[in-house]
Amino acid sequence: MNLALAAQINSFLAALVLVTAFGMLVQKRVYGLIHLFAWQGFFLSLNTAIVGYVAGKHHLYISSVLTLSIKVFVLPYILHVLVNRLKIRRDVETVVNIPRTMLIGIALVIFSYHLTSPVRELSTLVTRSTLAVALATVMIGLLMMITRTHAVTQIIGFLALENGLFFAATSATYGMPLVVELGVALDVLIAAFIFGIFFFQIHAAFDSLNVDQMARLKEGE
Amino acid sequence: MIGMNTSMMLLILLGVPAFAAVVLGFVGDRKFAPEINIAGSAATFVAGIGLALEVLERGSMLAGGKFFFVDAFNVYLSVLTAFVSMTTAIFSRRYMRREREHGRVGHVGMRFYHAMFQLFIFAMLLCLLTNNVGVLWIAMELATLSTVLLVSLYRTPTAIEAAWKYFILCGVGIAQALFGTVLLSFAAEKVIGEGGEALLWTNLSAVSGSLEPTVLSLAFVFLMVGYGTKVGLVPLHNWLPDAHSEGPTPISAVLSGLLLNIALYALVRCKVLVDGSTQSHHAGNIMMGFGILSIVVAAFSLLRQKDIKRMFSYSSIEHMGIATFAFGLGGPVATFGGLLHMLVHSLAKSAIFFTVGHASQMHKTQEMSRIRGLFKGNPLVGWGLMFGVMAIVGMPPFGIFTSEFLILTATMKDAPYLTPFLLLGLGVAFAALLRRVQPMVSGEIPPYQKPLKVANVPVLLHLALVLMLGVYMPDFLNNWFHAAVELLK
Numbered sequence: 001m002n003l004a005l006a007a008q009i010n011s012f013l014a015a016l017v018l019v020t021a022f023g024m025l026v027q028k029r030v031y032g033l034i035h036l037f038a039w040q041g042f043f044l045s046l047n048t049a050i051v052g053y054v055a056g057k058h059h060l061y062i063s064s065v066l067t068l069s070i071k072v073f074v075l076p077y078i079l080h081v082l083v084n085r086l087k088i089r090r091d092v093e094t095v096v097n098i099p100r101t102m103l104i105g106i107a108l109v110i111f112s113y114h115l116t117s118p119v120r121e122l123s124t125l126v127t128r129s130t131l132a133v134a135l136a137t138v139m140i141g142l143l144m145m146i147t148r149t150h151a152v153t154q155i156i157g158f159l160a161l162e163n164g165l166f167f168a169a170t171s172a173t174y175g176m177p178l179v180v181e182l183g184v185a186l187d188v189l190i191a192a193f194i195f196g197i198f199f200f201q202i203h204a205a206f207d208s209l210n211v212d213q214m215a216r217l218k219e220g221e
Numbered sequence: 222m223i224g225m226n227t228s229m230m231l232l233i234l235l236g237v238p239a240f241a242a243v244v245l246g247f248v249g250d251r252k253f254a255p256e257i258n259i260a261g262s263a264a265t266f267v268a269g270i271g272l273a274l275e276v277l278e279r280g281s282m283l284a285g286g287k288f289f290f291v292d293a294f295n296v297y298l299s300v301l302t303a304f305v306s307m308t309t310a311i312f313s314r315r316y317m318r319r320e321r322e323h324g325r326v327g328h329v330g331m332r333f334y335h336a337m338f339q340l341f342i343f344a345m346l347l348c349l350l351t352n353n354v355g356v357l358w359i360a361m362e363l364a365t366l367s368t369v370l371l372v373s374l375y376r377t378p379t380a381i382e383a384a385w386k387y388f389i390l391c392g393v394g395i396a397q398a399l400f401g402t403v404l405l406s407f408a409a410e411k412v413i414g415e416g417g418e419a420l421l422w423t424n425l426s427a428v429s430g431s432l433e434p435t436v437l438s439l440a441f442v443f444l445m446v447g448y449g450t451k452v453g454l455v456p457l458h459n460w461l462p463d464a465h466s467e468g469p470t471p472i473s474a475v476l477s478g479l480l481l482n483i484a485l486y487a488l489v490r491c492k493v494l495v496d497g498s499t500q501s502h503h504a505g506n507i508m509m510g511f512g513i514l515s516i517v518v519a520a521f522s523l524l525r526q527k528d529i530k531r532m533f534s535y536s537s538i539e540h541m542g543i544a545t546f547a548f549g550l551g552g553p554v555a556t557f558g559g560l561l562h563m564l565v566h567s568l569a570k571s572a573i574f575f576t577v578g579h580a581s582q583m584h585k586t587q588e589m590s591r592i593r594g595l596f597k598g599n600p601l602v603g604w605g606l607m608f609g610v611m612a613i614v615g616m617p618p619f620g621i622f623t624s625e626f627l628i629l630t631a632t633m634k635d636a637p638y639l640t641p642f643l644l645l646g647l648g649v650a651f652a653a654l655l656r657r658v659q660p661m662v663s664g665e666i667p668p669y670q671k672p673l674k675v676a677n678v679p680v681l682l683h684l685a686l687v688l689m690l691g692v693y694m695p696d697f698l699n700n701w702f703h704a705a706v707e708l709l710k
Contacts, residue, residue: 180355
């Protein structure tokens with residue numbers, strides 16, 4: 001595989017990651033969101049493997065397999081089970097003002113390109129142009145967490161944000177050292193365990209997973 | 222042979238809490254679980270002392286194949302962390318038993334509480350001792366995750382809300398820090414070359430002069446927002462008063478007393494690298510801005526509080542603001558003051574939380590308007606709270622007076638235009654805290670107050686240390702602080 005082709009495939013997969021991020025921003029159904037998240041993880045994993053092949057970095061294969069197993073299978077599976085157990089599979093969230101959210105998303109992409117331009121100029125890596133997309137994915141995850149009010153959606157936003165960070169590490173430096181990647185994966189798994197418990201606690205205390213009702217802790221009360 | 226010793230010492234220091242966490246996970250809600258918790262923390266503290274003696278003898282060093290790194294800056298924080306964890310474990314023995322009797326915590330809750338307490342200590346020590354900035358990030362996230370479910374231990378709607386906020390806001394915040402770390406590793410690979418060594422702090426600080434300044438400035442913004450969220454700096458502090466006031470009091474004590482310090486430690490480590498690269502005061506200015514804003518906003522928020530733990534959480538924000546401001550200001554005097562401030566604030570604040578825990582158990586409420594007559598009801602709790610608050614507002618001869626005085630002097634010299642803001646914050650906090658505490662300690666015992674057997678050793682020990690640091694600074698500590706000042710220059 002020559003470098004030019006690799007760079008093109010890399011950009012193409014980056015575009016797909018960004019498309020799934022935008023998809024998640026406006027997806028109303030819980031199942032749809034989980035599927036989009038799994039697809040995003042799949043593109044990420046494929047991209048990591050290709051970068052690993054082109055750059056000759058074999059530890060990226062491990063990252064790729066790790067991403068594939070955790071983000072495409074384990075996490076979506078856990079989310080599926082939780083959604084079934086808590087009987088929220090039919091929940092449809094009201095997403096307010098989709099056009100405005102999309103416009104903010106686009107602004108964030110442009111902002112990310114602007115912010116990462118010094119890094120892009122300095123870098124010699126094949127993947128340098130995708131760092132902006134990675135940062136944009138992080139920002140869109142953040143936006144999703146702000147605009148949504150359902151606990152499950154917020155968590156998926158958080159996980160998408162984490163996808164963006166992983167993508168950033170691959171684009172900027174061909175991945176972090178293996179010990180760091182393994183540690184981050186471990187943290188994500190612990191976080192999954194914790195939000196699982198949380199869903200049940202929230203459900204028991206508030207009778208639904210809508211975090212809008214959480215407004216008791218205010219100043220001066 | 223000696224290097225072997227250090228590695229062993231580190232292994233014990235980190236191994237004991239990790240092992241104790243597993244053991245306590247199995248022991249669960251048995252009668253002697255709190256004692257095992259104390260024994261584990263005490264063993265950790267002894268190992269911490271052992272490590273400190275090694276450092277005293279040999280100076281800073283690498284261990285475990287460059288994976289760990291001990292110098293004057295992290296050794297005193299490690300000993301402090303181990304010490305406060307031990308006293309908190311002693312305090313929590315009676316406190317948590319009583320909560321169990323009152324039915325606020327169940328069977329599973331107690332198992333969880335003890336295991337997570339030890340895991341939390343492990344995570345904080347790993348943060349301090351690791352040489353790898355990536356692992357630093359992982360351990361910081363682990364410290365957050367291990368305490369999230371402790372905040373929601375009581376399962377009340379407010380506790381769950383607080384824990385959810387803590388989980389989400391700190392998760393998002395710390396994600397920014399990971400992006401900053403990625404940028405840092407990008408800049409490092411240009412200089413150090415690819416491979417696992419590019420994220421080692423010792424390597425980074427050796428070449429910090431040749432790291433690309435534009436990339437590091439950008440990285441610092443992300444690191445500042447990320448770790449700044451965990452330090453609880455305004456305007457990233459929203460989660461802190463909730464998380465620190467809704468959980469069990471021993472957890473409030475270690476969150477306020479220790480975890481905030483650890484996050485600030487991470488931030489300062491990153492600042493050193495950025496300063497070396499940019500050769501400017503860019504990072505320092507950002508930290509000073511966040512610091513002064515935190516001091517002023519937190520001081521005014523103190524005035525409006527009705528819940529006693531919430532009020533002292535705001536006081537933590539104020540004090541972390543002071544320390545952040547001091548490190549941002551830089552220079553030998555301010556940095557020395559900042560280091561001392563981290564130490565004395567941690568001791569004083571955890572002592573206050575111990576007495577606050579007792580006081581709220583005596584009155585079965587955290588509402589300040591219902592806490593009365595502590596002097597008469599229980600002199601140790603009353604006077605402990607009074608002296609703790611006098612220490613925290615910076616009255617002489619307590620140690621916080623010394624650190625705040627140093628920071629104030631340095632401000633007047635290096636950034637005189639900020640002195641009024643600093644004084645305003647300190648003054649308002651002084652008035653707000655004393656005004657609230659005075660009616661709680663004085664007066665007659667209200668009819669609903671219940672007498673209580675209290676753990677007096679932790680409170681007395683902490684306050685005695687804060688007092689001692691105000692009048693006499695041991696030589697070794699002085700030397701460490703001077704060495705750390707050199708390091709952070």
